[in-house]
Amino acid sequence: MELDREVVKSKYQSTLFRAKLVSAFFIVMLLPNVLNRFFDFEGKLGLGDWDRIWMMLAGLVVFGVFYGLLYKCPQCRKFPGGGWNRCHCKSCGVELRDASE
Numbered sequence: 001m002e003l004d005r006e007v008v009k010s011k012y013q014s015t016l017f018r019a020k021l022v023s024a025f026f027i028v029m030l031l032p033n034v035l036n037r038f039f040d041f042e043g044k045l046g047l048g049d050w051d052r053i054w055m056m057l058a059g060l061v062v063f064g065v066f067y068g069l070l071y072k073c074p075q076c077r078k079f080p081g082g083g084w085n086r087c088h089c090k091s092c093g094v095e096l097r098d099a100s101e
């Protein structure tokens with residue numbers, strides 16, 4: 001089934017938007033672990049070692065599920081390739097967004 005080019009682009013836009021949200025969520029969940037050596041999360045926010053580890057795992061799971069199951073090309077339903085600035089699907093070559101944007 002061939003989708004209209006504009007439909008492919010708008011669907012890819014929303015996929016990309018979700019990808020950014022998921023990445024932001026992942027980073028937020030990861031930060032306490034990374035920054036713990038500079039900032040006392042346990043004393044100031046009550047986030048103990050295991051709380052931070054569970055946060056990181058939750059972030060990883062959401063990130064993995066999203067990229068494994070939901071990050072797809074609207075046309076061929078395969079992984080379109082990574083990167084925020086991708087213009088064409090690496091599987092089927094469909095135009096995902098305008099190259100000029």
Ligand SMILES: [Zn+2]
Nearest residue numbers: 073076089092
């Ligand atoms: Zn494709």
